[in-house]
Amino acid sequence: MPSSPLIGIGFRVPIAKWTLANLHRFDVLEVTVDHYIRGGEYTCKAIRNLVDRIPLVLHGVGLSIGTDVPLDDEYLDGVSEVIEDLKVPSYSEHLAWTKVPGIDLANLLPVPKTRAVAEMLIPKIERLQSRLPVPFSLENISYVFDFPDGEMSDAEFFNLLFRETGVGMLLDVENLFVNSHNHGIDPQGFLDELPEGVVTGVHAAGGPLVRRPYLDEPFYADNHSQQVPEQALDHLGYALQRQHPETIILERDNDYEKGDELLADVSRLREQVARAAAMREASVTDATAH
Ligand SMILES: [Fe+2]
Numbered sequence: 001m002p003s004s005p006l007i008g009i010g011f012r013v014p015i016a017k018w019t020l021a022n023l024h025r026f027d028v029l030e031v032t033v034d035h036y037i038r039g040g041e042y043t044c045k046a047i048r049n050l051v052d053r054i055p056l057v058l059h060g061v062g063l064s065i066g067t068d069v070p071l072d073d074e075y076l077d078g079v080s081e082v083i084e085d086l087k088v089p090s091y092s093e094h095l096a097w098t099k100v101p102g103i104d105l106a107n108l109l110p111v112p113k114t115r116a117v118a119e120m121l122i123p124k125i126e127r128l129q130s131r132l133p134v135p136f137s138l139e140n141i142s143y144v145f146d147f148p149d150g151e152m153s154d155a156e157f158f159n160l161l162f163r164e165t166g167v168g169m170l171l172d173v174e175n176l177f178v179n180s181h182n183h184g185i186d187p188q189g190f191l192d193e194l195p196e197g198v199v200t201g202v203h204a205a206g207g208p209l210v211r212r213p214y215l216d217e218p219f220y221a222d223n224h225s226q227q228v229p230e231q232a233l234d235h236l237g238y239a240l241q242r243q244h245p246e247t248i249i250l251e252r253d254n255d256y257e258k259g260d261e262l263l264a265d266v267s268r269l270r271e272q273v274a275r276a277a278a279m280r281e282a283s284v285t286d287a288t289a290h
Pocket of ligand 1: 203
């Protein structure tokens with residue numbers, strides 16, 4: 001029987017004090033490796049202060065694995081040091097590109113879902129796996145646009161990477177919800193296509209529905225400023241029927257001062273996990289009764 005996922009939030013320095021005061025409400029915190037590498041002494045101290053007080057996992061935004069250049073060894077050395085410093089058991093990044101040589105675009109951009117791009121990514125993932133001392137997982141991003149020459153669906157592309165490298169998946173249920181609304185992806189179809197047990201961790205967040213006179217349709221923006229939408233919680237419940245993530249992390253990057261919203265979302269995540277566990281148990285009982 002897989003153990004219940006640890007539930008917590010992404011650690012952000014602007015709410016460090018509040019997080020420490022509420023530490024007993026979380027099972028785990030997710031630290032962003034880039035905050036530690038580039039954040040300066042105050043940020044590093046705030047993050048180091050968490051070690052041995054609560055389990056930590058590591059996430060990143062600066063790898064840009066989708067840029068068609070070799071991996072940045074200096075950056076990877078930094079990640080390795082942080083893994084050691086913080087004694088974290090895992091590291092995750094986005095299946096995305098954020099840079100072109102010399103320029104940081106400061107945006108998570110989608111990779112074209114083609115065989116050629118997969119062939120570029122596979123050796124890089126394998127190199128990461130052999131270079132880092134902890135398991136590595138890739139996150140599904142939300143994207144504003146998609147390349148028109150894709151040869152595979154989102155799930156087919158991920159599955160190719162899983163098959164070839166054994167990499168795990170960080171499933172962001174809000175990104176799945178946003179993509180389903182903005183691009184018509186079938187969220188349950190996406191989840192059905194994933195191999196059982198491939199999801200190592202989950203992200204949940206919320207963002208606004210953006211309406212503008214020049215837009216044909218309103219779209220959801222993934223800016224981590226609002227509570228988790230019900231649909232994303234539904235996706236989590238559905239995913240938990242076949243997946244056994246070790247952690248579920250609430251991401252909040254704007255409107256931090258609404259601590260009550262964060263705590264309410266953590267409770268909603270716990271309730272959804274409990275519901276999914278009860279459903280799994282009921283289906284096992286049902287199966288044995290027949
Ligand atoms: Fe995420």
